[in-house]
Amino acid sequence: MYEGAIQDLIDELGRLPGVGPKSAQRIAFHILSAEQADVTRLATALRRVKEQVRFCRICFNVAEADECRICRDARRTDEVLCVVEEPKDVVAIERTGEFRGRYHVLGGAINPLEGVGPDNLRIRELMTRLSGGAVKELILATDPNTEGEATATYLALLVKPMGIAVTRLASGLPVGGDLEYADEITLGRAFEGRRALDV
């Protein structure tokens, strides 16, 4: 145990995800020995993130204005809507440069163990957006795990009667890898999801 401020800092850092007591101590002492200007910049960034970052009123991605950059972009199509769990998933898909439609961020996935049901996610807002009639295809890009799959099925059941095409991201082998290095679970799934080869 250290005294006063330094121990407080270690305790706070230790609460962050992925930071254990040893790392927290190392970061705290790094901050203690850093230049005053660097530390002030970090403190300002921390304060600003809570004060200024908001959620886009349309897609619920993180934004600095009422609407996020993607929702404001007139060059994107309104016909395709991609549903993701978290803002970081938007960034991941944007990195591909392939997708030119809009997003909808749910803010998580259905997870009864954590007490998260459909009412805790932005599903009502999604249905309101879809009832506008502009969307032709809904891409379900929730995580390929138990909770993500359940959320995708739930949404598909809900949207099906509206006559909108619903698609799900494919899962299987990583591109550029060798078949022999894939683990048997991934390879097994890829077998299940195989498709006809058009030539």
Next chain:
Amino acid sequence: MYVRQVELVDFRSYPQVSVTLDPGPSVFVGPNGQGKTNLMEALGYLATLGSHRVSSDAPLVRAGAERAVVRAVVVNDGRELLVELELVPGKANRARLNRSPVPRAREILGALRTVLFAPEDLALVRGDPAERRRYLDELLVARYPRYAGVRADYERVLKQRNALLRTSYLARRAGGRRKVDSGDPAVAADLRTLDVWDSHLARHGADLVAGRLELVAGLVPHLEKAYDAVSQGKGRARAAYKSTVDGDGSGELTPDRDVLTARLSAALAKARPSEVERGTTLHGPHRDELLLTLGDLPVRGYASHGECWSFALALRLASFELLRAAGAEPVLILDDVFAELDAGRRERLADLVAGADQVLVTCAVAADVPEALQGGRFDVAAGEVRRVV
């Protein structure tokens, strides 16, 4: 396949030990508490990534040490493979094959295969259905590794579904015994997501049941033969898979995944009121049973102590034969079982396994081990393993 060398560092009672082994039988002799079983447990862990004695890794690391290492040279079809596993409690195990690290420890599964007989096996016959389900699933994963994923998916969905059943049950209770179809929005929303969990539970559950049914079909002939040999033709041993997928459990089941999915869905729909009432999932492979019978009578409750032992041995021998027929012959480990058996069963078991690629036997008294298994001989005392013959 056989283990040519095994080395342990800070595993259980061993600070460091290295043992060189030959194909065929080897016997480890020593008083109780000297580390015989620890050596066998280490090999079992390398083969299955789990211990047959404890469910957490912490007891496997020697008191005071941070990590344990199990290293073995396995010879399969004339080819040598060095398998290494580092156990750090609370963290993911790290593994290497021929000195190169693999991304996930489970990639070493299959490099060493073992079938382990232990005094705990009596619970396979006398214990709860959970023991027999675990026996089936472990064998299923050893035979078809894909089922490790199916099983993990099923268990995750089951946990989520049970959590949901408990909350909808509670919501109903808190609202003063409202009926399931009362139109209350909170209950209605819970029930809507329950449909989703039902469909996923049915799909993964059907896959697991189908795998178990196929496995049992392949296992039964081996089981009958093994029991016949161990008991010298006293009675006919059978195993039948009894599934709750079927609602009342009366129908004949075939491993057709679509049919099983439909049946499990129907069973869940029918049971919904009582599932909501009790807050738990009542149908699915987690409630199934492998029914063991001897002649016309169930083994559990009817068979004698000796018959139970013969049945447990027959189940292990059947696993061994099934895996052997599928390819690589597993290393057989007989941990402390001879002390539990009468002279006749000892002799017959020894004759049955003497021809295996490698048999590792532990016992406290060397005289308990039948002639057929007298091969290499090691004395185990105070964490030292010394070759005698």
